[in-house]
Amino acid sequence: MNKSDLIDAMAADAGISKAAAKAALESLTENVTKTLKKGDKVALVGWGTWSISKRAARTGRNPQTGKSIQIAAKNVVKFKAGAGLSDAVN
Template identity: 75%
Template structure:
């Protein structure tokens, strides 16, 4: 499912226009990203939670040359599925 298919499904399920569903989805994504950028955590009970974690600097290899390269430290987003999401998968 891509973004436009999700918007179509949301509009049909909620009985709203596609424009309203698109606005709701974009607002949700913007607010999740904003919370994570501020160092927060977002939890949707039953669905899952997003958090930010620090990834340490490390050495890597260039696959074409085999040369060792330095990979900088960075922050990464992690998602942990909730019980209802994990339990509902077949």
């Protein structure tokens, strides 16, 4: 399912227009992004939790040349599924 399919499904399930469903989905993604950027967690009880984890700088290897390269430190997004979501897919 891609973003367009999700918008169509949301509109049909909620009985709203596709424009309203698109606005709701974009609002959700923007607010999750803003919250994670601040370093906070986003938790939807029963569905899951998004959080930020810091990945340290490290030395890697270019597989084409075999030379060592420095990989910069960065923040990565983690998602942990909640019990409701895990039960629903199993």
